Amino acid sequence: MRKILLFLTICVAFANAQFYYDKHGESRGAYKDSLEYSKLVELAKRFRGPILVKKPVDGVKPRKNLEKIPENKIQRTFNVNCDTLNKEKWLEVEKNEIVKICVDAPVVAWETSLKAIISSDSCLAFQTPTLIGVETLRVHFPDSDSSKKINLAVGMKYLDFKNEEVLLGFNRYSEKELKMQGFCNTEENGTIACGPKNEDPERLVSITGTYLVDKYPVTNCEFTQLMWDDSLLDYKWQNRKRASIRNGNCITQDTAANTVSLFGAMEYANARSIREGLKPYYIFSPVEYAERESILSARQRIIKQYVFGYIQVSDDSTSNGYRLPYYNEWMMLARGGDKKNRAPWGDSSGFFEKTKKYARFKTKMVSFETEPVGQLMPNGYGLYDMFGLAQEHVLFEYDLFEGNLGFASCLKGGDYHVSLEDGFDDTVSPYWKWINYGYYEPGHPGNGAGFRLIRNIGNNAKWSEVKSDSQE
Structure with a gap:
């Protein structure tokens, strides 16, 4: 019995140990704790070259010797200046990509958990x-006895805005159309209101902040793998899980997830934060009674969950983990710096064929149909499929549109299925000329859709109005 316990103790110790390898990929030992800089220098001198320290990964058995990666298999090379490592360094890469990083100085050691x-x-x-x-x-x-850090944004864009001028809002009506809609009334403050109004009028704002943004909508494989142990998944996801392999490979151009509830998207956001050691953004709590979804405050809302009914979701202001974008953030990201057009393809006066460069619209309804992400052109921020492939869950901070009926969220990005003619047909799809930056569909309770996550690093985003010449 004592021998068995000793054997198990040794196995556990090795499972949590850090292995180190020489520049030829040969294993040179293991350490239970982190290696001090002096020890790394000693090892580098002994084996005449840099040392690779491999951090343990759950479920992955350490290799005795590492496999060589042929030069012709390398898909991307980054040449990094050492001076740029004195502050946070971010490199954008794809999933499953073979990458090489070269720095402009000799290295003592690298530390990573990657292959x-x-x-x-x-x-x-x-x-x-x-x-x-x-x-x-x-x-x-x-x-230098302190290590430098290189962050890899896998499948994400790193956007560092510094007083970036962006256009928010959307004018559904021109000034001429507003005046033609009916009688005008003079408000108490002296302004004139004429019939319908632009509920979210266009305005220029300046944004300073650092964001990580999913390049593509979350895919079916990503959602299934990360939420594998979630007992609250509905039958569609349980069926998909049964057809999948645990810890299976998720390709970059997998199909977009488009049947995820708002609650499911929030759960996924928390799971991604936890996986990276970040504090989850959403706090779920029961409610005694609710008749419908509603916005309680900018950071609190009531949403539908198909098992528990209605629940309250609060944002943790101390978290810098992953979350869904708020409405203004999605509008900024969807435009990708565009301050001129009404849609990525220009406007609705052209031909439907023009949209195919920017949005994968289909003209025939097929339930739960979806296609691979990243097949069309990205926008100005390098984000793909903001339109057409999957409607995306977007949160409101307050009641912005009367047509949204007070729901805590809406669906942005246009429907995957559209009609080529103005009017309703048997597909119940929107007319393609309605689709633009301002288009949305109400976030009906539990409505399945797609989504992408963002992360405001350090919660440092600051927005300020850009005054026009007439305001100065």
């Missing part, structure tokens, strides 16, 4: 993960 191998005295080759998220590499240089 990797040293390719020269200053280069590391590795394969990126199969799930979207952030991975961090650490690199040690001579004469």
Whole structure:
């Protein structure tokens, strides 16, 4: 019995140990705790080259020797200046991509949990993960006892806005149309209101903040793998899980998830935060009674959950984890810097064929139909499929549109299925000329849709109005 316990203790210790390898990929030992800089320098001198320290990964058995990565298999190479590592360094990569990073100085050691191998005295080759998220590499240089950090944004865009001028809102009616709609009334403050109004009028704002944004809508594989143990998944996802392999490979151009409830998207956001050691953004709590979804405040809302009925969801203001975009954020990201057009393809005066460069609209309804992400052109921020492929869950901070009937969210990005003619047909799809930056569908309770996540790093986003010449 004592021998069995000793054997199990050794197995557990090795499972949590960090293995280190020389520049040829040969295993040179294991350490239970992190290696001090002096020890890394000693090892680098002994084995005449940089050391690779492999961090343990649950369920992955350490290899005795590492496999070489042929140069012709490398899909992308980053040449990094050491001076740029004095502050946060972000590199954008795709899932399952073979990448090489080279720095302009000799290296003492690299630290990573990825499948990797040293390719020269200053280069590391590795394969990126199969799930979207952030991975961090650490690199040690001579004469510096502190490591430098390289962040990998896997399947995401790193957007660092510094006083970026963006256009928010959408004018459904021109000034001429507003005046032609009916009688005008003079408000108490002296302004004139004429019939219908632009509920979210266009305005220029300045944004300063750092965002990580999913390049593509979350895919079916990503959602299934990360939510594998979630007992609250509905039958559609339970069926998909039964047809999948646990910890299976998720390709970049997998099909977009388009049957996820608002609650499911929030659960997924929390799960992604937890996986990366971040504090979850959403706090779920029961409610005694509710008749419908509603907005309680900018950071609290009542939503529908098909098992529990209605629940309250609050935002944790101390979290910088993953979350759904708020309405203004989605509008900013969807436009991708566009301050001129009414839609990515220009406006609705052209031909339907023009939209096919920007949106994968279909003209025939098929239930739960979906297609691969990233097949068309990205917008100005490098984001794909903001229109057409899947409607996306977007949160409101307050009641913005009367037509949304007070729901806590809406669906943006246009419907996957559209009609070529103005009017209703048997597909019950919107007329394609209605689709633009301002188009939305009400966030009906439990409505399945697609989504993408964002993360405001450090919760540092600041918005300010840009005054026009007439206001100055």
